Amino acid sequence: MMAATSFAGVLTRFFTQRLMQQRHASPHTVGSYRDTFRLLLRFAMARTGKAPSKLAWQDIDAPLISACLDDMEDSRGITARSRNLRLTAIRSLFKYAAFELPEHAQQIQRVLAIPSKRCIQLQIGYLSREEVDALLAAPDQATWAGRRDHAWILLAVQSGLRLSELTG
Numbered sequence: 001m002m003a004a005t006s007f008a009g010v011l012t013r014f015f016t017q018r019l020m021q022q023r024h025a026s027p028h029t030v031g032s033y034r035d036t037f038r039l040l041l042r043f044a045m046a047r048t049g050k051a052p053s054k055l056a057w058q059d060i061d062a063p064l065i066s067a068c069l070d071d072m073e074d075s076r077g078i079t080a081r082s083r084n085l086r087l088t089a090i091r092s093l094f095k096y097a098a099f100e101l102p103e104h105a106q107q108i109q110r111v112l113a114i115p116s117k118r119c120i121q122l123q124i125g126y127l128s129r130e131e132v133d134a135l136l137a138a139p140d141q142a143t144w145a146g147r148r149d150h151a152w153i154l155l156a157v158q159s160g161l162r163l164s165e166l167t168g
Contacts, residue, residue: 061111066114
């Protein structure tokens with residue numbers, strides 16, 4: 001029987017080596033991943049009765065992760081999109097662990113096989129011709145600023161550029 005591998009050790013190496021040194025992840029990504037694992041560790045502690053520092057890699061399996069994600073949806077009211085974001089962070093850790101812990105390949109594959117939930121994709125709304133005409137008529141073209149604003153609005157309407165793309 002193989003010795004228990006510390007979940008905390010792998011998680012620490014994932015943050016320091018993978019996210020920070022190799023991937024140069026943004027502070028927002030690191031924060032999002034940190035929050036995900038904080039929630040997962042609290043859930044695991046409540047389920048297993050073990051402190052996060054005492055959790056073994058074998059304790060964090062696919063049924064526990066699925067139950068945690070379901071609990072987040074039920075108790076915290078997160079959307080499918082947020083659930084999928086949390087799952088992405090967990091999958092990233094387990095992909096990293098696949099190289100670190102090849103002896104746990106079966107458990108890792110079961111976690112990586114947890115499906116994402118489908119999200120409702122909202123259709124992008126478009127302005128009607130009357131709304132576009134009203135926007136183009138709003139600037140006073142007798143002034144320099146009005147001609148400039150008219151040109152910006154016309155460029156935006158005809159090209160479909162975002163505000164950040166226009167100003168960039």
